[in-house]
Amino acid sequence: MKVVHLFPVMKFGGAPIVVLNLIKDDKNNIHIVISKKDDIELSKEFEKYSNKLYNIDTLSVSFESILQVISVLYREKPDIIHAHGKGGAFYTFIASFILLKPAKIIYTFHGFNNKFSGIKSFIYKLFEKSFSFFVDKYIAVSNTEKIKVIESNFYNKNKICVIPNGVSIEKKELSFDKLIVLKKYDYNIVTLSRISPQKDLETMLFSFKEIVAKSDKNVGLHILGGYIENDKEYAQKIYSICDSLNLKNNVEFWADTPFASSYLHYFDLYWSTALWEGLPTAIIEAMMQKVPVVATSCVGNIDLVNENTGVLTPMKDPTEISKIIIEFFQNNHYVSSVENAYNFVNKNFTAEVYTNNILGLYHEVLNENSTIR
Structure with missing residues (x-):
């Protein structure tokens, strides 16, 4: 199984750490990361543990980045594209539209919130509604986030599941x-x-x-x-x-x-x-x-x-x-x-629990006729 993870930037925080823990734990599948390098130490970790790492600026919207993401997905032909957060969702949506949905798509919210107002709020709602036609499964990372997502009336509630973030701890000594x-x-x-x-x-x-x-x-x-x-x-x-x-x-x-x-x-x-x-x-x-x-x-x-x-x-x-x-x-x-x-x-909420849950979902969304790479 080949999975592409798409998130905006390699900075220490929820989505990057959860993805990093997953690709550290799962040695049986191929994990490819598309994100913008930022923190040097974290970027080194992704270089070490991911099967491939594409340094693409998905933190901001640019035509060049859109073309790069489309090129990577066309070339890699993943079984699953896992979009993390709004930035990952935007680039996944554009690429899926151009490439006619090249893979199964999973979208983890990592903090669902419509913080926009006016025309920006309208555009955001339009984007989420349009993207929903491509998404096979949504992941809320907590029960209360799932409730908030359902109350927004943007999404098919039957596609929403809860998989909490999982972490691992390695205590270090301060300087x-x-x-x-x-x-x-x-x-x-x-x-x-x-x-x-x-x-x-x-x-x-x-x-x-x-x-x-x-x-x-x-x-x-x-x-x-x-x-x-x-x-x-x-x-x-x-x-x-x-x-x-x-x-x-x-x-x-x-x-x-x-x-x-x-x-x-x-x-x-x-x-x-x-x-x-x-x-x-x-x-x-x-x-x-x-x-x-x-x-x-x-x-x-x-x-x-x-x-x-x-x-x-x-x-x-x-x-x-x-x-x-x-x-x-x-x-x-x-x-x-x-x-x-x-x-x-x-x-x-350990990394092991998260890995088991997310791999189970990956296999669930791949239908029987899929060719798993």
């Missing part, structure tokens, strides 16, 4: 200079967050300002993640807010950090203020390393965090969030939730 940074603080909070509106780091910073003011501890907030070019303006806004709140002595921007999840065990608390998710791999990774989790009650987060596995907060409410986190500092009730969370994610 000496990073250890010095952590030792500056009594309590270290971490978030693995691309700097984008989805993660709502504005609320995080305003809430953290109140935490610093009211806590009797010297608290550090560590934001592990950079930004893509499309979010550059938002990133500058976040840096400006941090300066205006006089938080420079307590907030550490680590930028893009290779294998950032491997260092989560050094931190005291994992924090998410996301407005929506598919199924956040970072929260799974924190739970696997027995780091307590506080997260907003958004789609995706609530599939992982509840009263037994962590603490949920409202969205876009800095004052209430700060109260919850300060109370969290002062109580040890989270000890049992850490153990519960650890057992929960290791039972349901």
Whole structure:
């Protein structure tokens, strides 16, 4: 079986990590990757484990990239094209239209959300409706994402299944200079967050300002993640807010950090203020390393965090969030939730579980008359 995976960019995050874990685990099939190289270390991993890697800029829309993707799919003749996220879906749609659907198509949302308005929203809905004629199976990565997808009325609900993201953890040692940074603080909070509106780091910073003011501890907030070019303006806004709140002595921007999840065990608390998710791999990774989790009650987060596995907060409410986190500092009730969370994610969200589920789906969509390469 030959599978082509199409996602926008090789940056540490949900879709690339899930694909990487799959191609590491599955040695019996051919996995080809089409994506834009970005993070050097992650790109090396894909070069090492994929059968073929095509460095094509699918992060933005260009005629050159469209032609390159069409050429690759025509030449490789895959059994399955697996599109990850909107970027992967767009290029898969164009190529499928030109090549008259050259393979079975699976589309994983990785955070379903129509964030557009006006004419952009109309175009997006038109695209999703048109693409639906080519898609054989949709994958929602959480139960709440599936509900949201069905409620949108864009899709045939009989084509939608749930396969949660799966991750694996390899703990790494921090460099000496990073250890010095952590030792500056009594309590270290971490978030693995691309700097984008989805993660709502504005609320995080305003809430953290109140935490610093009211806590009797010297608290550090560590934001592990950079930004893509499309979010550059938002990133500058976040840096400006941090300066205006006089938080420079307590907030550490680590930028893009290779294998950032491997260092989560050094931190005291994992924090998410996301407005929506598919199924956040970072929260799974924190739970696997027995780091307590506080997260907003958004789609995706609530599939992982509840009263037994962590603490949920409202969205876009800095004052209430700060109260919850300060109370969290002062109580040890989270000890049992850490153990519960650890057992929960290791039972349901490992890379092995994901690999078994996704390979089962691949074989399901290939009908009996398909010639598997």
